Amino acid sequence: MSPCTQFINFRASFQFKLFLIFTLLTALMAVLFGSAYIVTEIREQSIYAGNRCQLIAAHLADTVRLPLFAENRTVLMQIAQDTARTPDFHSLTVRTNDGRVLAEMRKPVSRSPSELLSRTVEVRSTPLGSSPESAIIGSKEPVGALIGTVRLDLDTTEFKARTQRLIMMACATAFLFWISVSSLCYLALRQVTRSFNALMRGLESMQTGNYAVRIAPVSNDEPGRAAGAISLLAASLQEREEENRRLQQQLINAMRLEVQKEKQQIMAKLIQTNRMTSLGLLASSMAHEINTPNGAIKLAGQQVAKTWKSALPILERVAEEEGDFVLGGAVFSLVRGEVTKATEVIARCSERIEKVVQDMRAYNVGGHSDAKDRVNLNQVVVDALTIIRAHGRHGNIVIQNEPYPELPAVTGNRYQLEQVVINLILNSIQAIPESRNGVVTIVSDYDSLHGEVSLVVRDDGKGIRPDIMSRLMEPFFSTRMESGGSGLGLYISNFIVTEHRGRLVFESEPDKGTTATISIPAADNGGTAGPDAPPVPEVV
Amino acid sequence: MRILTAFIFSLALLLPLAADAYDVLVLQSRRDPAFEEALAGFRANRRFSERVVVLADYADVDITRIVREDQPALVLALGDRALEAANKLRQTPVIALISLGIHSRHATHSNLTGVGMFAPPERYLSLFHGMKKRHVGLIYHPAKSGWYVQLARQAAQRMGIELVVREVSTPRDTLTQLATLAGKVDALWMLPDATAVARETVEAYFRFSQEHNVPVVSFANAYLGLGAAAVLEIDRAELGRQASDMGSAILKGTEASDIPLAYPRRIQLKTNPSVMKHLGIAAERAALHPRE
Known part of the structure; x- marks a missing residue:
């Protein structure tokens, strides 16, 4: 200084x-x-x-x-x-x-x-002296x-x-x-002021954060007693500070662990996402590889059917003229029907393969987000169920589809809506413990008063706890992180529904099940579902 | 109504004047207990009809006119100022008391008589004799006290006392003359002489007394406090009674000129014991008393 x-x-x-x-x-x-x-x-x-x-x-x-x-x-x-x-x-x-x-x-x-x-x-x-007259008279x-x-x-x-x-x-x-x-x-x-100065020196040391200092008592006057009290206070503060430091260290360690865990989860999600991307690419590649021979099969089948159709009158005349004969190891009268059926099976199966491939490609590409088609939710449910069936994990779960007849179409992207329905159905399936049977019910409805089309996915699973109800829509929030959940399903679903000017609402009661309701305004023209929408209930 | 009121008022004023005929006009110099004491003595033996005029109460009083108008039988003058006021009276008998100038005026005023302020010289000389003082200093103004000194000399000669006299014409001379007495006298005689004893010089007598260890014998009690060893003080009431006797004689027809100036009849000896003791004459005090 x-x-x-x-x-x-x-x-x-x-x-x-x-x-x-x-x-x-x-x-x-x-x-x-x-x-x-x-x-x-x-x-x-x-x-x-x-x-x-x-x-x-x-x-x-x-x-x-x-x-x-x-x-x-x-x-x-x-x-x-x-x-x-x-x-x-x-x-x-x-x-x-x-x-x-x-x-x-x-x-x-x-x-x-x-x-x-x-x-x-x-x-x-x-x-004192007087004249004779005054002296005689006695006057002064x-x-x-x-x-x-x-x-x-x-x-x-x-x-x-x-x-x-x-x-x-x-x-x-x-x-x-x-x-x-x-x-x-x-x-x-x-x-x-000796004791006062000692007190001040101690306080200045404490001001710099040094609570280990102790003020030596110089005298027993007020500052001396204050110094003693402040020393006790400093000791107490020092203990508190050490406690705080220890707690802070523990908190930092805990946060580090938490961050590490979070990091691991995120990395798992990234890996999962990467894997899904790779799987999509693989599916796209597979679709292409399947579609090409399937086209050849379809073409060949059509050719075979066409050939068989043109050859059949000839063969029938031959059989009339010459009698029944053996063709391909069997008599013509048996083969004629079998071959016809076989050509039809070839055609139907190739069309089905084509459709599956087409759906796979469409799901993988996903992206016609800007598409504003007229979409029938009943059809979306059917397509979703097709994929769910392909997923295969619903052995002891009954999926009931209760479509609304003459359901009005909505305007939107059918693939995105299908993704939403798939997510909801998968969530319902996953909410049902594997150890017991369960029912997932899909009900479509139309509210003519509000002009809204609704789709309800209901299950009788374990339900959602009230403390996590408010966090369902958060990104990367999942109760199944350990089992591979990404925490993005409902977040994306809510985003898609909101993009379609609709809303996604959950109602749940623990151990009794969950009901998810999608409400989307009907298309302006009030169009109904296409003829391809099967209005009958379906049980998977 | 106003005229009647004025008449009654004037009558009330004039009637007393008509009845105010008196024998004695008392002229008093000022209001002083000594004059009152002498006047009381004057009134003691005989009740005179009188009128008292205190001169100090007036700026100027025409005594001649009062005497002419009132026609008093005699005038009693108390003090030198009263005697001075009565100086113009030639016919009316005047008796003077407590006046130092009475002797100087007596020769020229046949209507003047009274009692002087000088005690008989024998009294003083007896006192000196009792003190065993043989050389007595005396300072006087010849015109005022010459007559008395002459008598004193004669008496002293008879008593074997030497009077060492010094004449003064002004008070200032007193100091010089006093100085000449140093070593020549063993006592000082202070006369009631207004020139020899003035306010300015009275201190010198007592300083001389101290310096030369000689007693001063004076004439008034006031000097005892200043250092006089003894005084012969005149009894003022007795003075009044003496004047009363003179007045009675005059009223009976005696001429004032036939009544000589008198010595005071009663004189008191007073001493200052401390001074006497300091001067070593305490032992002779007993010798004084027989002559009192």
């Missing part, structure tokens, strides 16, 4: 302020008392000098009474010479009552009137008869010098008093 900083700190300290106050008060008192002493002393000296001059003059008046009355100049001059021996004598003038100067004595030193202290005293006969005369005057001038230069010495002495005394008292005050303050 630099000397300047030390000085600034000292100047701001309690000790310095107290010292300053004491010093100023002491200086003030010294000045006041010194001034009062000087003023009083000067006044007393002035009064004393005046009284002394008056007394000398009165004494002279008493002394010169008779010589003055007798106008004895010799005696008067002798008295004047005696008076001139007075140290501060300057001049003496003795006059008769008619103003004649009978005696005058003056020192050669010239003084201005301001440097002289003058007194003029009347010389009267003694008041108030004052004596005026004989003359005595004027005495005293030199005040010595008095002024004495006054100056007095002032200097008083100032020096006051200064020494101030210095002495200030020094004693400083020592006393140092002693008194």
